[in-house]
Amino acid sequence: MSSVDNFFMLMEGFATAMQPIYLLFALGGVLVGTAVGVLPGIGPAMTVALLMPITYSLEPTAAIIVFAGIYYGGMYGGSTTSILLNTPGESSSIVTALEGNKMAKAGRGAAALATAAVGSFVAGTIATVLLSFVAPFVAAFAVQIGPVEYVALMVVAFLTVGALLGSSVLRGLASLGLGLFIALVGFDSLTAQQRYTFGSPFLADGIDVVLVAVALFAVGEALYVASRLRHGPIKVIPVTGGWTSWLRRDDLRRSWKPWLRGTLIGFPVGTIPAGGADVATFLSYASERKLAKGENKKQFGKGAIEGVAGPEAANNAAAAGVLVPLLTLGIPTTATAAMMLVAFQRYQIPVGPQLFESNSALVWALIASLYVGNLMLLVLNLPLVGIWVKILQIPRPYLYAGILVFAVLGAFSVNFTPIDVIILLIVGILGFFMRRFGYPIAPMVVGLILGPIFESQLRRSLAISQGDPVALVQSPVAATIYVVLIVIFALSFLLKRRQRQFEAMVAANADAPDVVRGSAAGPEAVVAPAATGTSTSTSTSTTPHREDNDR
Amino acid sequence: MSTSVQNAPGSGTSAAPGKPIGELVFALIIVSIGVVGFVAGAGIQTPPSASDIGPRAFPFAVSALLVVVGAGLVFQVLRGHRGAADEGEDVDPDAKTDWLTVGKLAGFVLLHAFLIVPLGWPVAAAILFFGAAWSLGARPWWRNLVTAIVLALVLQFVFGGLLGVSLPPGFLEGIGVFGG
Incomplete structure (x- = not known):
């Protein structure tokens, strides 16, 4: 397939996605997605799992467009929460909270929201363009690989998702x-x-993936939050001024480079499963902090707009990057991507290297709807921020x-x-204890969904080699993939260590302007000003007692 | 599983002092799932025609993973390495575990399961919402009730009526817009 063909296919995708009914579905998807992104305790993965019943009545294109809208919308909504809500947020948005929350407290919440929204749009659009160009080439490569290489790729996905998501390698692998x-x-x-049915007719059909996912995400989360519910009023930082004047010339001048850098960092990190959006946002934040000069550098830790613009862009670009392995190889690397794979399975659409050939109209309509959804999100987010704030106060x-x-x-x-x-x-109670004891949920969902595919590919590989396991590493492509795996691992361990040091340092400096830098190293020094000062949120969120984590 | 953990309230978080009995039990459960996997895996029938690897190999591999990783976790917990409990906007990291509310919520979900067939989905769902909101501290009761009824009817209308998900309509039987 030449790139001219791909462009033609993309245009056909637009022709589908621009039909009024699909525009409506995309709008519904991004609205629901933004709402659940804003709401604490509920994210896009849970929402796609909860809305799986719509696959019974909607045709595939409509349902996939809805889910894609939820996926992108969730990324936008999350930033609103971390900027305006005075409590610590989810890990992937913590970096945004670091500077964004400070900006909001200084009365610059509008600028923080605007740079996050526009940055998300810029990054989302560029990353979707990259997706449109990169994905067909990866797919063309992927259709040539055999089961042995496929097994290698899934081993990479398992190990990176299992060992690198979350803070503990063993807990991630246990979850997997x-x-x-x-x-x-x-x-x-x-x-x-x-297998493992113990004679029960209910277990003979297997335990439904959606059931387990909903239980882990929704019931586990509700029980867990109920066990430690934060009581008292919900403190939302008010946003002042009309939204048209939010992004001043100076803000724009300081934001556009971080947007682009964030995009360039986020997309590849999303494509290669190296720890998810978390790593992308951290990398972007660290590089913006390093590149800032003079007055701007001093603002870091007190509300620097670059520290919102870059990570938010990286976050959205990573979200688009995640779709590359999902659509071209059928390998999900995040929980939401895993749920989208389930949606494909519900329609008996074979996900994997052949998806681009066998269902090209659907795939290109999905990609086109991402462009459309991104634009909708930009238009919706700025004027409607009042509504999202209301939702935040449910x-x-x-x-x-x-x-x-x-x-x-x-x-x-x-x-x-x-x-x-x-x-x-029952599975919800399991999810409750997993959260309580620090086991990440996403590896379990990915293992649940990829497990059967992995086993059949593994057995096919070994059938070809007549049971010789050496064949699994003998193919040059597979061997290369395993070497890349080792490199990814080495890099991410280095990164994680740096991230932890960095978080400790940032947290020590951020909340303690009066404390002499350098002396505020230990956790005690962080707790002290946070307890007396007005801003307890960032300090508690960025220093989750790392000494208790293993590794 | 839950009873043994309930004996040790507050255990298992990095912040709480005391012995991590709950966390230890959880790690041991992971090991025992792996052991069960081996024992039950040995009972999987292998067709004689299978020349390649049969249906047992992968279950054994997964069981081995669980045993090894679970044992490693037991070891870690015993050495004092604890998991960092999940964080979230609505989670108060300093709050004591509220087992009563968790129990109430679980109880209302269980009750819901038994009410769907006799009372129909809307009534069972309204009771679940009302009970859960009450357990989580929402007052006054009549506002919870009104919200519960409205939500149940809207969901029945959207999913049962519009999307054609066959939820048993209960007393709404025969009304087309509710999928009855």
Whole structure:
């Protein structure tokens, strides 16, 4: 396929995505996505899992466009929360909170929101362009690879998602193992033998992926938050001034380079599963801090606009990058991507290297809808910030009660049997304890979804080699992939160590302008000013007692 | 699993002092799932025709992963390395674990499972929302009730009526817009 063909296909995708009905679906998707991105305790992965019932009645293109809108919308919404809400946020948006929250407190919340929104748009659009060009080439390469190389790629995905997401390698791998184990329950697809069903007819069909995902995300989260609910009023920092005057000339001048740099950092990091958007935002923040000069550099830790612009751009670019392995190889590297893969499976669409050939109209409509959704998000986010702030203030009892109702709806509609609701509760309790003891959820979901595909490819590879495992590393391409894996690992461990040192340093400096720099190194020094000062949020969020983590 | 952990309230977080019994039990459960995986995996029938690797190999590999990783975690917890509990906007890191609320929520989900068939989905869902919101501290009760009923009806209308998900409509049986 030449690039002219791809351009033609993209235009056809636009022709589909621009139909009024699909525009409406995209709008619905980005609205829901932004809302759940804004809301604490509920993210795009949970939302896609909860909305899986729509795959029963919508045709594939419509459902995929809705889910893509939720995916992109969630990225936009998250920044609003971390800038305006006076409590620590999710890990991927913590970096934004670092400077954005300070800006908001200094009365510059509008500028922070604007640079985040425009930066997300710029990065999202550039990254989607990159996706449109890169993905077909990767797909053309991918269709030539055999099961051995495919196994190698999935080993990379498993190990990076399992070991690099979250703070503890062993806990990530345990989470991955639990996901792989649950995926084994039921009939073996190759020999039709029952595995781990313990004679139960309910287990013979296997445990539904959506059921487990909804349980882990929604029920686990609701139970966990309920165990430690933050009581009292929800403190939202007010935004002043009309939205048209938000991004001043000076702000724009300081923002555009971080936007572009963030994009260039975020897209490749998203494409290679090296720890998710978390790493991308951190890298962008660190480089902006390093590149800033003079007065601007002094503002870091007190509300530097570069520290919002860069990481937000990196975050969105990484989100687009994640779609490259998903659409070209069928390998999800984040929980949301894994749920989108499930949506494809629901429609019996084979996800994998052949997707670009067998369902090119759908894929290109999806990519085109990303361009459209991005534009919608930019237009929606700035004027509608008042609505998002209102959503942010939903009373938490109603929010989590509502999440539970959606969860039981999603669970019941899998097979229309109340037993699934009981399984939902059991797996939800498992998710509760995983959160409590610091086990990441995403590896389990990825293992659950990729496990069966991995096993069948592995067995195909070994059938070809007549059971000789050496064949798994003998192919030059596979061997290269494993070498790249080792490099990724070495790099990310270095990165993580730097990130931790950096976070400790930033947290020590950020909240303690009066403390002499250098002496504020230990956690005690951070806690002291935070307890007396007005801003407790950033300091607590960036120093989560790292000495307790293993490794 | 839950009872043994409930005996040690506040355990398992980096902030809370005391013995990490809950966390230790969780790591041991991971090991035992792996052991069960080996034992039950040995009972998987292998068709005689299978010349390649059969249906047992991958289950054994996953079980081995769970045993090794679980044992490593037990070792780590015993040496004093604890997991960092999840953070979030609505999570108060200094709060004591509120087991009562967790229990109430779990109880209402369980109750919901038993009510769907006799009462229909909207009523069962309204009871779940009302109970969960009440457990989480929402007052006054009548506002919870109104919200619960409105939400249940809207969801039944959107999913049962518009999207054609066959939720049992209960007392709404026969009304087309609710999928009855």
